[in-house]
Amino acid sequence: MSGILSTLANCLPSREKPYCGGPSVRIGVLGGGQLGRMMIQDAIDLDARVEVMDPSADAPCAHLTQRFVQGNLLDAKAVEAFGTGLDCITIEIEGVSVPGLEALERKGVRVVPKPAHIALIQDKGLQKQFFQKHNIATAPFALQMANGDRSALGYPVVQKLRRGGYDGKGVAVLKDASSSHFEGKDAHCVLEKKIDIEKELSVVVCRRSAYDTKCYEPTECVFDPRGNVVQLIVSPASITPEQKATCNALAKQVVDAMDYIGILAVEMFLEKGTGKIMVNELAPRAHNSGHHTIEQCATSQFGQLLRVVLDLPLGDVSPTRAKAAAMVNILGSPSVAKGSKPLYRGLREALGKPGVYPHLYGKSTVSPFRKMGHITMVGDDRDEVVELAKEVLASVACEAAP
Incomplete structure (x- = not known):
């Protein structure tokens, strides 16, 4: 004994x-x-x-x-x-x-996180094989070279570079057999069946050990289709309690199967019509979909990561500071010349609104769709917070300084 x-x-x-x-x-x-x-x-x-x-x-x-x-x-x-x-x-x-x-x-x-876990997540193909091995719901996929046969999953299909893609880079939707965004490139790719997406969701989960794991509320992610970059994050996501439980269960299934230590963002799709929730990709670090936790939650995602790194007990993830939050990314204007000095328009007006918190990242140059900062809105009414976020999104821009 x-x-x-x-x-x-x-x-x-x-x-x-x-x-x-x-x-x-x-x-x-x-x-x-x-x-x-x-x-x-x-x-x-x-x-x-x-x-x-x-x-x-x-x-x-x-x-x-x-x-x-x-x-x-x-x-x-x-x-x-x-x-x-x-x-x-x-x-x-x-x-x-x-x-x-x-x-x-x-x-x-x-x-x-552990080096082996970083290596796995660096390769989107290994991620998909990991999901498959551990019966973690994910979109049907195939692994191949960029210029290989792309018809196995039918069309349309999503083609992703296995390594190096981020913030919309290294991803393309192929409508038919004649198109390949990476045609002629000697590159390994993942092909995924294109899911009819109702919502894109994310759960940031922090795991210090099997006995100390905490998930933040699932968030809803809205993307700018021009750059395929996150434009708006809303917490909590507008999903049913059952769907929320499924999201958290999937996130915990991932970290437990991997025996992961650290903070992990688990990106998910909610499929239109079926209501099925499946894992899209993983990020082994603090994540854009968790920035709102700074203002909304008792412990932010950054504080949580520090606790894991220092082997300290995880903090409370409850939204104790506000019932609802929304975050908008301040992106470089689509027309800005790459390498320009940044100029923030509309920021003064946005800061005059209640419950608005700015975070500028201190980047010396701006490029189209580059993340230059974010603004978080908090309040007790989700609909009001979302409307405020849309107002801020429409009025704030990062352009080139004259």
Whole structure:
């Protein structure tokens, strides 16, 4: 019996481990964009030192972090050198060197998420095979080269590059056999049956252990069809209690099957007509669909990620600060010249409205559909919050400065 109790005790998260804070707690982040920037803001409250590596000298985190290293995130030796001596390291972008993180893990650095899980999620084909293996509902699919036979699933069909796609890049809808967005490219792709989508949903789930896992409320995601980039996020999603339970169950099924540690965004489709909910893709980091948690929830997604990284108990995910929230992305204008200096129009008027919270990312240049910031609206009435979000969306723009 004592052996069983000892084994169980080793599986449970420590309740007595002290937390010191201060300069002795060194967290590394691969990627210096807006996600790292918002994580730093939460790290201040935990008195944790955040150090950042990014290829761009003027990354949004560069002037906020206590140590900034300019380097290639896909260079294993550079990643290993950056992370050596840190207590823990996490990511804010998928495009990182897994071998570099594995080397750090061997040196005793706590890596969140695990390198093997990052490797799986970096490849959309491996994601789909994982869903299939673990009976996780997902759209029918096939794996092939970009210029291979695309007729197996019928038309229309969605073609995705297996690696490297994000924010609408690397995805195309093929209407017939004559079209391929990636024609002639020596690239591995996923073909998916095109789902008749009623709603696009997302669940941000955080897992510290099998005994400490929490899901935020499912959110509803509205995309800008011109750039296939998220335009509007609404919490809670307008779905039935049964559908909400299904979303959360799917998210938990994913992290449990993977034995995942960290924060994970599980993107889902609600199929029109059938009401079936299926998993689309995963993101192994804080996510656009969770930004509203800063203002709406007791613990934000960034605070939650820090708790996992530091092996601290997860916080409350309840929407204790507001019953409803909506978030709009401030995207670069479609007509803006790439590399222009940004100018934010309509921001002053938006900030004059109650319940409006701006977040500008500090990016030095703007490009079409580039995420330059976001604005969150909160309130007690979901419909009123959504209407306010639509007003803000129509009035705020990021253009080129004269």
